[in-house]
Amino acid sequence: MKDLLWDKTLSVDVPEIDQDHRRLLELFNRLAHAVAEAEPQAEIEAIMDELISCTAWHFRHEERLMDKHGVPGRDEHRAEHQDLINSGRALQQQLQQSSRPPSAQEIEFLEHWLTGHIYGTDMAMGAHLAEVM
Numbered sequence: 001m002k003d004l005l006w007d008k009t010l011s012v013d014v015p016e017i018d019q020d021h022r023r024l025l026e027l028f029n030r031l032a033h034a035v036a037e038a039e040p041q042a043e044i045e046a047i048m049d050e051l052i053s054c055t056a057w058h059f060r061h062e063e064r065l066m067d068k069h070g071v072p073g074r075d076e077h078r079a080e081h082q083d084l085i086n087s088g089r090a091l092q093q094q095l096q097q098s099s100r101p102p103s104a105q106e107i108e109f110l111e112h113w114l115t116g117h118i119y120g121t122d123m124a125m126g127a128h129l130a131e132v133m
């Protein structure tokens with residue numbers, strides 16, 4: 001499978017956020033490799049847990065910056081974060097309960113889960129933050 005690679009189209013023009021996003025992409029790639037190479041379930045679960053936890057931490061990072069700089073639309077952005085965390089945790093629970101690795105479709109879901117929000121809502125936030133930071 002192909003790794004998710006960082007490129008300029010993913011940059012939101014705020015270095016500290018870009019850095020978080022790169023880390024999340026790396027974790028996603030580690031997860032996809034672990035699944036492709038049929039690594040032990042415990043290892044896959046540990047990476048999945050790190051991906052979700054780091055994402056939750058990163059969302060709080062963005063929310064702090066948006067609050068500090070009064071970014072318009074931050075309530076909607078925060079709600080989108082909550083939905084993403086809920087859907088990520090729901091998938092994580094399903095996988096844990098059935099002790100199985102993510103399917104190809106679930107990996108694809110996680111890819112869009114990660115990049116869709118960056119390409120959409122985060123770009124608008126970045127455009128505003130890049131002007132005021």
Ligand SMILES: [Fe+2]
Pocket residue numbers: 059062077081117121122
């Ligand atoms: Fe965001």
